[in-house]
Amino acid sequence: MTRVHVITRDNRALYEECIQQFYRLRYQIFVGERGWDSLRGADGLEIDTYDNEHAIYLLAIDAGRVVGGQRLYPTLLPHMISEVFPHLVQLGIPQAADIFEWTRYFVVKERRTGRTDCRLLAAMQEFCLEKNISEVTAVVEMWWLPRWQQTGFKVRPLGLPQIIEGQPCIAAAIEISAASLEHVRELAGLRGPSLVQQAITSPSAQRVPHAAA
Amino acid sequence: MSRPSFDHATEAFDFIDRLENLPSPQEVMKETANSFSLFGFENFIITGIPNPKERFEQAVLLKKWPAGWFETYAREDYVRVDPVIRLCRNTVQPFEWSEAPYDREREPRAAEVMDRATDFRMKDGFCLPIHGINGYEACFSMSGVDLDLSSRTKPALHLMAMYAFERTRQLLNPLPCRGADLLTPREREALMWAAAGKSAADTGDILGITERTVTAHIASACQKLDATNKTQAVARAMQYKLIRI
Numbered sequence: 409m410t411r412v413h414v415i416t417r418d419n420r421a422l423y424e425e426c427i428q429q430f431y432r433l434r435y436q437i438f439v440g441e442r443g444w445d446s447l448r449g450a451d452g453l454e455i456d457t458y459d460n461e462h463a464i465y466l467l468a469i470d471a472g473r474v475v476g477g478q479r480l481y482p483t484l485l486p487h488m489i490s491e492v493f494p495h496l497v498q499l500g501i502p503q504a505a506d507i508f509e510w511t512r513y514f515v516v517k518e519r520r521t522g523r524t525d526c527r528l529l530a531a532m533q534e535f536c537l538e539k540n541i542s543e544v545t546a547v548v549e550m551w552w553l554p555r556w557q558q559t560g561f562k563v564r565p566l567g568l569p570q571i572i573e574g575q576p577c578i579a580a581a582i583e584i585s586a587a588s589l590e591h592v593r594e595l596a597g598l599r600g601p602s603l604v605q606q607a608i609t610s611p612s613a614q615r616v617p618h619a620a621a
Numbered sequence: 622m623s624r625p626s627f628d629h630a631t632e633a634f635d636f637i638d639r640l641e642n643l644p645s646p647q648e649v650m651k652e653t654a655n656s657f658s659l660f661g662f663e664n665f666i667i668t669g670i671p672n673p674k675e676r677f678e679q680a681v682l683l684k685k686w687p688a689g690w691f692e693t694y695a696r697e698d699y700v701r702v703d704p705v706i707r708l709c710r711n712t713v714q715p716f717e718w719s720e721a722p723y724d725r726e727r728e729p730r731a732a733e734v735m736d737r738a739t740d741f742r743m744k745d746g747f748c749l750p751i752h753g754i755n756g757y758e759a760c761f762s763m764s765g766v767d768l769d770l771s772s773r774t775k776p777a778l779h780l781m782a783m784y785a786f787e788r789t790r791q792l793l794n795p796l797p798c799r800g801a802d803l804l805t806p807r808e809r810e811a812l813m814w815a816a817a818g819k820s821a822a823d824t825g826d827i828l829g830i831t832e833r834t835v836t837a838h839i840a841s842a843c844q845k846l847d848a849t850n851k852t853q854a855v856a857r858a859m860q861y862k863l864i865r866i
Contacts, residue, residue: 409829498630521813521864523806525754550779551713551752557787558753565637568630568776576714576779595754596806 410475410524412531414605415465422606423467429474430467431455437514444573458488458511466531466603468515468524476515476528480508480535483545489566489579493547496579498567502545508536510544510582526596529559533589534603543581550576560591632659633777640788646683649792653785654685657763660774664690664743665763667789670710671700672861682759683789687741694734702730709750709760710862715779717770718746718762742766747775749782756809756863761786804842804863811838813864816855 415423434454438444447454458481468476481487483503488511490501510532515524536544548556550569557563566579592598636656643649657665664687669680677700684691693699700706704723708716723731738744746764753759761782770778804812807828814824821835828835839851846861848854858864 499634518817521806521810523810526806550783551750553783554751554787555754558757558790565634565780568633569779570776576776578780 410470417461478513510546531602536584560588629777661768663765670758690741699734715749808842
């Protein structure tokens with residue numbers, strides 16, 4: 409059964425193997441499949457400046473295997489939209505304690521049936537609602553926008569689309585709400601929460617971290 | 622340029638704001654017609670792309686088409702031969718009608734639909750394909766005679782079209798195309814794994830459900846797809862683009 413695990417600096421020690429898988433998958437998908445050449449490197453891992461102690465990862469893990477992932481990062485710090493893509497924004501870069509940037513979203517090829525996507529989208533909203541995060545910002549390929557909207561996301565453009573790595577992309581802000589979480593759950597037939605949060609001090613820390621996943 | 626230049630970015634953002642408060646598809650139609658006329662567009666249609674079992678008229682969400690053309694297009698079932706629709710299925714990027722390829726010699730019906738459209742002042746056009754979740758496919762296609770289509774205006778049109786589509790979809794129905802929700806997510810998933818060569822038992826293990834439940838999902842998918850067995854169900858589901866590998 410696939411669950412989405414919250415990984416922060418506090419419990420990262422439980423997930424070192426999964427994080428390595430995540431970096432490797434990011435390389436395979438963003439460099440290999442999508443051809444983002446600026447990320448190409450020699451070691452087959454895709455790791456950037458924002459993979460630091462402030463990053464929060466929400467990884468879909470099934471029996472120890474990472475099948476999807478995403479990252480949240482505080483917008484009060486320099487982040488991708490403010491540092492790499494400010495030219496995509498004409499309506500002001502949202503920066504606040506309760507706004508996070510949402511990056512490096514993917515689902516592995518054999519799970520692209522929709523349900524794993526929905527589970528990741530639901531988990532991201534569950535996490536944000538719990539932490540009182542009101543909005544996430546992201547740079548996304550335009551063809552993704554209707555998919556987000558159909559899952560119930562309320563999406564506000566921050567500028568006009570521009571070509572990045574050959575694809576029209578847009579910077580956008582997504583309002584987090586219980587209603588949009590409910591919408592995506594209903595769409596995918598997800599009952600109850602998708603999130604797993606393991607604290608390093610809990611008894612589960614004694615176990616092999618994802619044996620129960 | 623013949624038209625006085627206007628700030629297309631501001632127009633796009635204002636248009637998106639205005640859409641939010643429109644209460645009916647009729648209002649969306651008017652607002653869209655107004656805003657897109659600033660770029661020279663006279664006609665547009667927002668439509669789902671019908672699967673082989675659906676009729677074109679059932680898939681249409683919103684339209685401002687010249688009198689006579691809609692009837693002609695539906696009667697002639699042009700949707701099956703229209704090169705714009707064909708390209709729509711195969712790309713996620715917006716394109717100009719002139720970029721939709723067809724062979725005038727070998728595809729006379731494709732040539733016919735493009736020629737007859739011209740008779741209705743639908744000379745040039747711009748089309749935005751929509752590839753939604755659950756295999757839902759739709760498009761926003763707009764046309765006219767003297768279009769302001771450039772690398773400067775296209776990003777604004779792209780964004781406006783996407784939001785006009787979404788507002789229309791919201792007002793009409795959360796998932797307007799019956800083809801799209803023909804199968805449940807579980808049925809699709811079971812067929813996907815069958816297509817990948819997995820047995821019902823394997824699929825059960827992967828999805829965390831029993832083999833019996835997997836078999837039941839596949840049986841139900843067979844029934845919905847008019848298929849006599851799993852193999853035919855997989856083939857049909859792929860043909861209708863309900864699953865992808």
